[in-house]
Amino acid sequence: MKEHDAFLKAFGESLKLLRLDRGLSYRKMSQRCEVDYSDISKIEKGMVNIQLSTVAELAKALDVPVKELFDFGGTENSSD
Numbered sequence: 733m734k735e736h737d738a739f740l741k742a743f744g745e746s747l748k749l750l751r752l753d754r755g756l757s758y759r760k761m762s763q764r765c766e767v768d769y770s771d772i773s774k775i776e777k778g779m780v781n782i783q784l785s786t787v788a789e790l791a792k793a794l795d796v797p798v799k800e801l802f803d804f805g806g807t808e809n810s811s812d
Contacts, residue, residue, distance in 0.1 A: 741778035746804035748776040750794050765793035 751761055751772075762769035766789045774780045775790070791798040 736781075737778065740781060742804045743801065744776040744778040746801060747772075747790060747794075750796060750801070751776075754794060756793075761790075761793045765789040767793070 751758075756764075758769035758772045761767075761772055767775075767786060771780070771786075772790075775782055775786075787798055787801060791801055794801075
């Protein structure tokens with residue numbers, strides 16, 4: 733797995749955990765920001781590379797600082 737793909741998957745998993753921790757469905761989260769619910773699903777699965785403005789919208793929906801979305805242990809250069 734490429735480092736880029738691993739980062740997208742780690743970001744998506746972090747997003748999913750935060751969403752579930754707050755008891756939000758895709759649709760409820762989508763209602764709190766400018767991101768379509770189907771896109772949230774794709775982001776959580778690591779299927780899409782998103783813009784910084786989307787990161788800011790997701791943080792708004794979760795009511796967390798943007799940096800919390802990136803608090804998933806880092807992506808050291810690992811050889812996969």
